[in-house]
Amino acid sequence: MEFGSGGDDFGGGDHRDSADPHRRKKRYHRHTAHQIQRLEGAFKDCPHPDEKTRMQLSRELGLAPRQIKFWFQNRRTQMKAQYERADNSALRAENDKIMCENITIREALKNVICPSCGGPPVSEDPYLEEQRLRMENIQLKEKLDRVSSVATKYIGRPISQLPPMQPFHVSSLDLSMSSYGGHGMVGPSLDLDLDLLPGSSTGALQKFLFPTMSISDMDKSLMADIAGNAMDELIRLLQTNDPLWMKSDDGREVLILENYERIFPRPNTHMKNPNIRNEASRDSGVVIMNGLALVDMFMDTSKWMELFPTIVSRAVTLEVISSGMQGSQIGTLQLMHEELQVLSPLVPTREICFLRFCQQIEQGSWAIVDVSYDLPNQENQFASSCKARRLPSGCLIQDMSNGYSKVTWVENWEIEDRATIHRLYRDIIHSGLAFGAERWLSTLQRICERFACLIPSPEGKRSMMKLAQRMISNFCASINPSNGERWTTLSGSNEFEVRAALHKSTDPGQPNAVVLSAATTIWLPVSAQNVFNFFRDERTRPQWDVLSNQNPVQEVAHISNGAHPGNCISVLQTLNTNQNMLILQESCIDSSGSLVVYCPVDLQSINIAMSGADPSPIALWPSGFTISPDVRQQGQLHAGGIDRGASTSSNTSNGGCSSGSLVTIAFQILVSSLPSAKMSQESVTTVTNLISNTVSQIKAALNCTAF
Missing domain, CATH: 3.30.530.20 (START domain)
Structure with a gap:
């Protein structure tokens, strides 16, 4: 971020001093009261003025356009700092409020009357009770700080800016927006319990953060073994044709399930749930992006969502199990959570926790594997009409010339549909097209082509x-x-x-x-x-x-x-x-x-x-x-x-x-x-x-x- 309006930008400076850095000094311009008053008024109207507005202010106040630009940048930075100080004050006030509540409770306990004998109740030692309340207060403060941090990260604003959470009944929401040409209609009140979500996700704080999750060294070792085995399986799926893959009638590559289960046997296969079906497909194509850039975007949750906005409705990295080597993503293992969608309200989303592991296969070639990982109580957390499990899936990224890459993609799912799939989407879902490799790859190609149009451009x-x-x-x-x-x-x-x-x-x-x-x-x-x-x-x-x-x-x-x-x-x-x-x-x-x-x-x-x-x-x-x-x-x-x-x-x-x-x-x-x-x-x-x-x-x- 650029700050200040130094003399080198506007005063010219003494060229004779350029050879001696100790003698060279920057000169700063001090605005007049009239200039500051006019700039403050313009800032209230528009904190982000366009070039035309800046030029107008420049002519009006006799300042260079660059000075106008820097003044607005500094003013926005100052406002941001004020908001942060206000947030800190709000948190301190909230903490003081909790302390007062503890003190009030403690005083109330002194006056409690036993309902049996009418005398004072038998209580613990006052010193121990005070220490317990102090510990409880510390825990509440830590919880408040954690929730505030979560709110800032996932809701986009500090907790002090959140509205109060008391229930509020609205008898009628006027949807007669003039831009839509609607007209309000009077009718009997019918309250529908539509869940008003705290964000664009379903219980984002509870589902994404898993505050009770604790990963031990033994768990991390187990995760590393699972990811390593999944990577070995994925590479064979990527590089082997017969007897694992065959062409379907529409030209798609689909997995031969019998051969797959024979080559990669799984425990209790003979007791497999008859309601579980498999979706597995493979596709390959050329993408307008170099391999390392793709790897970096795949391993970054926010960039991953930017690549696949039509498929990934939300995603988060829960834990980085191991970091990459020498600042790269090679060897990175992450525990992630994501929710995948078809763009229709008739199709339930697929919500999974999984491990993502990146490995370099050879020079200019990388593989990224995803495999489901079961967390404690995951069955209850992700209750849905569709229970999905991702078997080793992912892609092989191979660098080509001129900044292009060849990407080979594999999707391998076990699905248990707990409710009837809507008839409009039954064949699309069962065929594997809805969440198959073809959809992922075609979306990636289109988005990367879109990114390529940004460079270079005005x-x-x-x-x-x-x-x-x-x-x-x-x-x-x-x-x-x-x-x-x-x-x-x-x-x-x-x-x-x-x-x-x-x-x-x-x-x-x-x-x-x-x-x-x-x-x-x-x-x-x-x-x-x-x-x-x-x-x-x-x-x-x-x-x-x-x-x-x-x-x-x-x-x-x-x-x-x-x-x-x-x-x-x-x-x-x-x-x-x-x-x-x-x-x-x-x-x-x-x-x-x-x-x-x-x-x-x-x-x-x-x-x-x-x-x-x-x-x-x-x-x-x-x-x-x-x-x-x-x-x-x-x-x-x-x-x-x-x-x-x-x-x-x-x-x-x-x-x-x-x-x-x-x-x-x-x-x-x-x-x-x-x-x-x-x-x-x-x-x-x-x-x-x-x-x-x-x-x-x-x-x-x-x-x-x-x-």
């Missing part, structure tokens, strides 16, 4: 791409704000059902707010490619987008971030309406599916991002669509109840049933900043009508209203 383009990337991550997290069981079904029919969840916004750039996520998945007798083209085309947008209110839409900015023309970022303007409100949209597509995500953003925020300034303070609540090809056959579609009486010829005219698509429609609506909330009947009706109307408009525009 600051404005980089800032816009970072803003769009945060929008995509936010949207993907909203599809499964917790595990699949946390959704509440608002309405259901033979065609689709709307599910909703409330969650707390914890993005560092977002205000402290409660957000309603609502989603549904529908089947369309149109190919996934055609549906993707329909959503990303601004000419057809008025046919489905309630934000446009049927007004024409014009693209005013376009940023390509991949070879496919569908991989791009757009800034759209709705004509004949408020010109200060724009729509930021990113569309992306690969062999596993596609996304079209959008969010209303004001003109000033877009200008800030395009100027190259930090886009993180810009608030985003994106909505959008996920599209995936349907792998089911025509007969299965009719048998599954999808056919609504339409003829086969009409299906074929839209691409055929075998080329149908699964489309998830998801909206996010800012509700309030209250710490807890419930939804009323009118709120339910509003959000249900919003999605129902969108579905109807989409089907009408695609000429498939009979489905």
